[in-house]
Amino acid sequence: xxxxxxxxxxxxxxxxxxxxxxxxxxxxxxxxxxxxxxxxxxxxxxxxxxxxxxxxxxxxxxxxxxxxxxxxxxxxxxxxxxxxxxxxxxxxxxxxxxxxxxxxxxxxxxxxxxxxxxxxxxxxxxxxxxxxxxxxxxxxxxxxxx
Amino acid sequence: xxxxxxxxxxxxxxxxxxxxxxxxxxxxxxxxxxxxxxxxxxxxxxxxxxxxxxxxxxxxxxxxxxxxxxxxxxxxxxxxxxxxxxxxxxxxxxxxxxxxxxxxxxxxxxxxxxxxxxxxxxxxxxxxxxxxxxxxxxxxxxxxxxxxxxxxxxxxxxxxxxxxxxxxxxxxxxxxxxxxxxxxxxxxxxxxxxxxxxxxxxxxxxxxxxxxxxxxxxxxxxxxxxxxxxxxxxxxxxxxxxxxxxxxxxxxxxxxxxxxxxxxxxxxxxxxxxxxxxxxxxxxxxxxxxxxxxxxxxxxxxxxxxxxxxxxxxxxxxxxxxxxx
Numbered sequence: 001x002x003x004x005x006x007x008x009x010x011x012x013x014x015x016x017x018x019x020x021x022x023x024x025x026x027x028x029x030x031x032x033x034x035x036x037x038x039x040x041x042x043x044x045x046x047x048x049x050x051x052x053x054x055x056x057x058x059x060x061x062x063x064x065x066x067x068x069x070x071x072x073x074x075x076x077x078x079x080x081x082x083x084x085x086x087x088x089x090x091x092x093x094x095x096x097x098x099x100x101x102x103x104x105x106x107x108x109x110x111x112x113x114x115x116x117x118x119x120x121x122x123x124x125x126x127x128x129x130x131x132x133x134x135x136x137x138x139x140x141x142x143x144x145x146x
Numbered sequence: 147x148x149x150x151x152x153x154x155x156x157x158x159x160x161x162x163x164x165x166x167x168x169x170x171x172x173x174x175x176x177x178x179x180x181x182x183x184x185x186x187x188x189x190x191x192x193x194x195x196x197x198x199x200x201x202x203x204x205x206x207x208x209x210x211x212x213x214x215x216x217x218x219x220x221x222x223x224x225x226x227x228x229x230x231x232x233x234x235x236x237x238x239x240x241x242x243x244x245x246x247x248x249x250x251x252x253x254x255x256x257x258x259x260x261x262x263x264x265x266x267x268x269x270x271x272x273x274x275x276x277x278x279x280x281x282x283x284x285x286x287x288x289x290x291x292x293x294x295x296x297x298x299x300x301x302x303x304x305x306x307x308x309x310x311x312x313x314x315x316x317x318x319x320x321x322x323x324x325x326x327x328x329x330x331x332x333x334x335x336x337x338x339x340x341x342x343x344x345x346x347x348x349x350x351x352x353x354x355x356x357x358x359x360x361x362x363x364x365x366x367x368x369x370x371x372x373x374x375x376x377x378x379x380x381x382x383x384x385x386x387x388x389x390x391x392x393x394x395x396x397x398x399x400x401x402x403x404x405x406x407x408x409x410x411x412x413x414x415x416x417x418x419x420x421x422x423x424x425x426x427x428x429x430x431x432x433x434x435x436x437x438x439x440x441x442x443x444x445x446x447x448x449x450x451x452x453x454x455x456x457x458x459x460x461x462x463x464x465x466x467x468x469x470x471x
Contacts, residue, residue, distance in 0.1 A: 048420065049413075049416040049419050050411070050412060050413050050416045050417075053413060053416055053461075053462040053463055054462055056463065057462045057463055070432070071432065077431045080427070080431035080432070081423065081424060081431075083436065083439065084423035084424075084426050084427060084439055084443075085419060085420060085423040087436070087439055087443050088419050088423050088443050088446070088449065089419060091443060091444075091446070092415065092419060092449045092450055092453070095448070095450035095451075095466065096450060096463050096466055096467060096468075097466045097467035097468025098463075098467065098468075135463065135467055138467070139464065142301075142464065143301070
């Protein structure tokens with residue numbers, strides 16, 4: 001484990017459930033680690049796998065994708081699409097040689113501020129155990145000076 | 147008036163792109179009559195020194211074929227750029243890394259070990275692998291050394307135009323040569339091909355069906371009328387740039403993705419991942435549990451190899467990052 005390693009984590013949160021849940025964690029003053037950078041999107045189904053690959057290629061140590069619980073999607077079926085995509089992405093990332101656990105999918109609803117804080121803490125611990133993601137520096141070495 | 151100069155410079159290629167030029171038929175005579183060939187090792191007896199002797203920037207059209215995979219092809223790429231007025235990445239390998247780019251699944255040492263020591267048909271007890279420099283009887287012999295990561299042409303030098311395809315479709319080869327010879331080239335950076343996906347040119351009918359089983363191509367004879375993806379056969383059409391008139395699909399063979407990513411996407415594999423996950427499952431999304439979906443997904447044996455067959459070096463992550471032999 002790298003000492004004093006503070007992971008850089010990107011969180012994608014859907015507007016209707018998860019972002020509201022994360023907001024609730026803030027307004028109810030529930031403490032959660034500062035390592036998470038939350039990006040709001042309209043629906044978890046809107047999260048293109050490119051975003052996740054880009055995050056990993058640009059030095060994110062972990063990516064947390066959050067959406068409404070199955071059945072609760074504001075757009076009826078967006079989160080079901082996310083579920084399928086993330087299951088396939090898991091397999092693809094494994095082949096890419098990216099450690100299991102760097103990318104995670106969680107369903108967080110609007111009243112689950114407390115739950116989000118717990119997931120955040122647990123995820124940060126998990127990424128700390130995995131250590132930093134070195135892909136960004138290695139990719140930089142690959143880039144030729146044109 | 148002097149004729150425009152044409153050079154065709156090979157990188158890590160298979161010469162399949164040369165064949166696509168010959169496929170022009172009688173038109174090739176017209177093309178060759180209107181240019182002066184400065185270098186084309188597959189067809190013309192000119193040496194590398196002849197190419198080096200020409201002034202920089204003096205060759206009007208340079209077609210670079212193949213990926214950049216070792217220090218020799220890297221030098222060839224740089225030479226091509228120096229001599230070229232217009233440098234065209236010719237074929238899928240030059241554009242995206244192509245089939246040689248699949249070497250990015252392994253490390254350089256892993257590749258050499260697999261090819262020269264560990265493959266089942268090889269007996270190599272000393273574990274001899276090729277190395278850059280060998281001294282023998284007072285002589286020094288050198289061979290090119292592999293790069294750790296295979297690259298597309300534009301990851302090594304500045305590229306003016308792209309003509310994808312494996313091999314490039316005849317229609318587009320004609321289009322490029324006609325444009326270049328008449329001096330009517332489009333803006334720099336243009337990719338010759340359609341702005342839409344292969345599906346747009348495909349005649350198979352889509353019914354918005356869902357699939358609960360992934361089949362490999364040899365396991366069934368697909369219905370020639372219906373979308374292959376909706377029959378459970380992985381077809382790269384939705385993630386691949388059109389311009390090839392979907393020729394593979396006219397003979398009922400699934401698209402393999404040789405035209406590279408569609409114009410709006412940076413990563414062919416990610417695009418395919420989205421497209422494929424949309425057709426997996428049942429019409430009613432709630433009808434399947436995580437476990438059932440996972441079971442279908444596990445039937446896709448090698449998503450990385452299928453989704454990035456031609457474009458791994460040009461993808462966002464570029465290579466496999468774990469240590470692998």
